[in-house]
Structures are given as C-alpha cells and as structure tokens.
Amino acid sequence: MLVEIRGFRFCSSVRMLAALVFIVLCIQPGHGQTCTEGFTYDRRARQCIDVDECRILPDACRGDMRCVNQNGGYLCIPRGLYNQPYRPDPPALPEPVHPDTSAGFSDTFLLAPPRSVEPSYPRVRGTAQCILGYTPAEDGTCNDIDECETNSHHCNPTQVCINTAGGYTCSCNEGYWLIGGQCQDIDECRYGYCQQLCANVPGSYSCSCNPGFILNPDSRTCQDVDECEDEPCSHGCFNTYGSFMCNCDEGFELASDGTTCIDLDECSFSEFLCQHRCVNTPGSFSCICPPGYYVYEDGRSCEDVNECDTGNNTCTTAQVCFNFQGGYTCLDPLQCHPPYIEVSDNQCMCSAENPACRDRPFTILYRHMDLSSGRSVPADIFQMQATTRYPGAFYIFQIKSGNDGREFYMRQTSNVSATLVLARPIKGPKEVVLDLEMVTVNNVINFRGSSIIRLTVFVSEHPF
Template sequence: MHTRCPRQFSPQLLTFSPDIDECRTVPDACRGDMQCVNQNGGYLCIPRGLYTIVEREPAYSDTSRGYPEAEPYPLPPPPGPVAPSYPIVSRSAPCILGYTLSEDGTCNDIDECVTDSHQCNPTQVCINTAGGYTCSCTEGYWLVGGQCQDIDECRYGYCQQLCANVPGSYSCSCNPGFTLNPDSRTCQDVDECADEPCSHGCFNTYGSYMCNCDEGFELASDGTTCNDLNECGFSEFLCQHRCVNTPGSFQCHCPGGYYLYEDGRSCEDINECETGNNTCTTAQVCFNFQGGYTCLDQLKCDPPYIELSDNQCMCSSENPACRDRPFTILYRHMDLSSGRSVPADIFQMQATTRYPGAFYIFQIKGPGNEGREFYMRQTSNVSATLVLSRPIKGPRVLVLDLEMVTVNNVINFRGSSIIRLTIYVSEYPF
C-alpha cells in the first residue's frame, strides 16, 4: 500500500535561528499511530512501521541496486492500507527513489528488471525488489568480482563416488558394482549374487562379488566358472596303486588280489585261503601271498628220501645212496613284496640239535641265486640270517636251498641239512 503523509509546518521564522525539534516540544505533535519525525524547519508524521524501516535501513551506494552514491533512501512502505489519523493534505507528496507516482496519487514500485533500467552485467540476473533491485546469479553460479562464475560442486564432495561438473550444475555416478540412489548423490551396493553369476557359490562383497567352488573344483580364469580339479595329478602317492579322477573328487583302485583299505587309499592283500575264495582242492594246501595265492600239492619225497613229516624229507645214513647227500630237506614258503628296499633280513635259520665240539657253516647252495640277490650272514655259532641285498621286481617265484653244514672234528663228522625256501615275489610293492 502506498500512503500519502500530510505535512505540518510550524510558524515560519524570518530569522536564521536553530531548528526547533517539534517532536519534543509540541505535545501530541502526531496523533493516533503516527510517528513524529523532525525536519529542518518542521516535522513529519508517518506510520510507525514505515519509520522503523527507515531507521533500520542503512545508507549504501550499491549502484547495482539502482541507487546513486551517498544518497540514502528508505525502503518502500509495507503493503496494506493504513487509515490516517490526521487531515489529508490536498497536494500529493513526492515518491522516493524506486517508486513512481500513479494517477491516483499513490507511489508504485518501479520494476527495473522489466524496464531494463538496472545495471546488472550480462553474467548476472536482475531480481526486482521493493524500491530497487538486486543483481544475483542463477543456481550453480556464484558472484566473484562482479562476475557469475560456475560453482565446481565436485570440489565440495557433492557426490559420494564419481562426480562430473557441468556449467551451472553437476552429475553424480557410481563405480562398477554400485547403483545411484534416488537422491542422485549417494550410491548403493549392487548384490550381483542375485543374478547368479557363479557356476557354484557366490559371495557378495562391497562393490563386487566373489565366486567359490565346491570341494574338488578350482576357479577358472574367468573368475565365475568352476573346473574339476584333477587330484590324481597332484602326487603319485595319493593312491597306493591307481588313482582315478572323478568330478569333484577321486577314487583309488587296487589290483586283483587286493581290497581298498578303510583310508580309501591303501591296498590290503586279500587272503583267499581264509575267505575260501580259492581253487585249491581238499588234497592241496592253500598258501596265500601278497596279491594272490597258490595251491601246494602234498609233499612227495624223491628217492632215496623218505617222508619224515608233512614238510620234511629224510635220507637215512644207513642208506648208501644217501652218502654225500643232505640228511634232511625241510620245505618252507614265504612271500616278498616287489621292489622291497634293501638290505633286508628276510629269513632266519639255526641248528636245532647241538653236539659238543661241533660248529656250523651256513651257505646258499645250488641254483636260485644267479643274480646274487641274497647272501647268508651268520649271527651266532648256531644261527644265520638270509639277507636280501638287491631289490627284486615281481611277479617271480624263487627257490633257494639254504644249507647248514655241521662239522665235528672230534669224531670226524661232517653232515648237512637243507631248508628249501620258495619265495613268492608279488607283482606290486605292497
């Protein structure tokens, strides 16, 4: 609202005397809700609200607002009609700068932005105000040295991750593995596992994911698929005999005559003689060895030997044909693993009958040791041990005659006994 304020004058003085402050000397100089403002040679009555604004508004010389320097003007009166409590003066009061007098005698604000009467530079935006205008910048710009310059929002961390500054604005984006939130500034982790990118297991991480594989598989170079792990290629000792790779695992297999032990890797000999899974007749004796068995026929002693027991033949000293022959032949059987480490003590023999003044000689006699894989080591004056000196690869069957020679010089006696040892060498080293 625009209000005309009547002006009251004190009696005129022709002499140049100091101004009288009527607001202090004249009782009730202004009536009602009017405020008295002293003037040189008079005073003004104006609404109190307007006077408050005038007192609070400092003088300034911002030419950008359309005011000349060193000439302060009050802000426009507040809107809304105010009923005067004094007689209305017939003549119109002049309008303050920034207002124009209308035909009805009121003061209307001049829109300097529309009339292009402002002094804002081309980079600025004119904003009309009551009685003036201001020069400002659009959003995304700020005033620096009278010029509107772009604000680099990226410099101030407007975006949580990636930021691209553009004139007057900015744009946020996210790193791979994240998606932009509705606020267009912050980023949300993407759960890639929801799309099942892994062939086996998936573990979501912040901004990414990791694939893992089931036991027995290994992650391929693409990081998502799983390839079967060939455990058999890791070591030749994984299985005692043969390793067979399976998807995600492996299996150990044993040759015929063996079964897979509880550990799933070792092979144990099947004793066919105990299980009854053999082809021996009732007249034969089943002999088990590593990986197999054999059926032994009943002992038949070749003349001039006669059977002394189930496994022993004797040649009587009373028989002239037994001269220079071993007195007894004892039949024994044993098994031996192929490639057994050496040296190894594998068999022991000793004299069962001792004669005063006698001594004993132990030796390997006859064929069966052409490769010199064995030798006799005498451990006492009445005993000796058969020693394996070289590894033997199977399967093989070796027959050794281990001779014990008895010498008694007191009675001028020399005789011998033989243990005919049959050795079954297995095909495998177990």
C-alpha cells in the same frame, strides 16, 4: 491567466508550472555490485539499498527549494508548496510526501483531507509526472517499467535480471555465485557434495557411485549392492563392501573369471597320493588297487586280499592254498623222490643206512615265503638254525643253489643259526627257489653231514 500567491506568479499552463516545480533525479553508482540508478550495493546485507541524495549531495536543490529523498532518486519542491495542504482538482499536480522505500520505487502520493478553501496554486490539467522506473498510464497513474522484459537493464550476460517495483536487480542463477561482478559456476565437487564420484556441470553437479554401489534417492550418497542376490557364483558367494567374492566347494578351484569353479585334479599334485593309482573325480579323487588287493580304511593304501582265507581261490581239496602279496598259489602234495622218503607233510629224508644216501643231504625241508617287489635292501628275510645239537659239532650255513643273480647271502648270527639277507632288490612277479644248506661238522667223531631247507620265494608284482 496569472495568479499571485505569496509573492509568486504562476502561469496557468503546464509549462509554467514545470518551471516552478523542478524534479531532479541524480544517479549514484554502486560499488562492487551493479545496482540500478539511485541505489548502492550493501556488502553486509548483500542487496541494493537506496541512496539518500538529500544527505550526501551538497546543494542538491537551489534557492527556496526543499530536497525530498525518493526511493532511487529525490525531488526539489518549493518550501511553501511542500508544507501547504491542498485539495486536488483533477487533473492537478499531487502533493509529494515521503514514500515507502521498503519495496523499490513508489508511485503513491498521499492526499491531504479536502478543505473548503481554494487551493493556493493554479489548477493544471495534464499528464502526471512519474519518477524514474515508472511510466505514465492513460488513466494518469504511473505503471512500473519491467526493465527485464524491455531489455533496458544493465545486467551483464552472465547475470539474471529480476524486475522490482521501480527498478530491477541483477542476480545469479542457482549454482553460480557473484565474483567481481561476474556470475561464476560453483564447483560443488570441491565441497564434498557427493559421497563418492562427482561431476561438475555448469550451474550444477552430478553424483555417481563406484562399481558395486548404487545411488540413494538423495542423489548424493551411495549404498552397497549385494551382488550375491543375483547368484553370480557357481558355488558360494560372499558379499563385501562394494564387491563380492566367490568361493568353491572342496575339491574345486576358482577359475580365472573369478566366478565359476572348476574341478581340482588332486591326482596331479603328487604321485604318492595313492599307493597304487589315483583316479580324479568331480570335486574329489579315489584310489584303486590292482587285482588281489583292496583299498584300506585310509582310502589310499592297498591291502592284500587273502584268497586262501576268503575261499576265493581255485585250489583243489588235494592242494594247499598259499597266499602271497597280490595273489595266491596252489601247492601240490609233497612228493619225495627216491632215495628220499616222506616223513611229514613238508619234509623228505634220506636214511643214513641207505648206501644211496651217501653224500646226499640227510633231510630236505620245504618252506614257502612271499616278498614284495622292489623291497628295500639290505633286509633280513629268513632265519634257519640247528634243531639237534651234537657235542663237539659246529655248523656252517650257506646258499647251495638258486642264487644265480646273487640277490641273497647268508649271515651267521651264532654257532647254531644264520639269517638269509636280501642284498639286491628283486622285481616281480617272480618265483625264486633257494636251497639253504646247514653243514654239521664233528671232528671228534670225524662226521660231516648236511640238511637242506628248500625255500620258495614268491615275489609280488607290486611293491606292497
């Protein structure tokens, strides 16, 4: 059956209708970004946009055909058929209009209101033709082709395919960016995503903290750990930024592990810490003194205990208690040997009238003193002088006996006095008895006589 409309002949078959209506799809390649056919990559918008082939292609449609742009392609339609409304008689060829290009390809054709006149083109029964990116359905509609599911896309292996209406786009996963058409990993660590430590991994990154810090819930910043809450130190703990410090009580020092405290042996520092002996104690030390001494108020010096004053002695009532450094002695009552007679508690005298006293000292005076062991020398330790002076007389002072080691000598300080000098140190305990003689000489009356001071020196055991 042939029908003539406006000078055109149409065949009733679908094949003849296809000869009159040409649908031409052109492919415009993208630039910089791989886009589907009919789209080009807009660098400013950073997305694929439709190519208007009717505007950029010369003679896109030949003859009496009019070019109609489509989302992703274009159509060539006879001018008379494009402008004439029609009433559909399914199945019949729909009249194309400008589609909505806001969301990929469109498979919707707007229909003109029905008219009472007969259509000016043949009614053709057959399957509806779909634009690129769609496929005909059994009900005659066009369904979108999921290129991502059918693996008919052209995304490279580093990209991710995202299906769109009538097409698809190639994108990158989170953590990647597009460089030269390839998805490359973003090194987040270069941009300070982490406050402290950062480890880049493909498509992501991982933050961690230095020792002494913990990661905050934001997984990026770090918070100081108060290590002192766990009591890591044996004594005191001081928290610092990212760490901690241990300190020790007085008398202790920090061990090599930095957390425990060990006792400090103060006695090993100096032998002069205590006057006598140092005893180390946990965290401190104590000084002890030998028998006969007590520890002084300073806690280090040793002070003599006067046993004679405290009554802590063994002397009888007939004896006299004599205290010296570190001890005491009990002195028996004075006994004067003939021809000497006792004239006082500590003096014996030999009378000049007694012939037996000739060439003997006129008096013997008993004295006692104490001396520290190892006392520094020279040291003046005792002084003697004439108590009775005679006109025209002069006096000579000398050590008559007891100076076997020559530790002492007499130094005359005036014509009536002299001083006993310690010349060499004496180590105790020791008892030294010296006879210090004062010779009286009077040439006027041709007189020569002498007196003796019998000095007993108790040298202590210790130098204090």
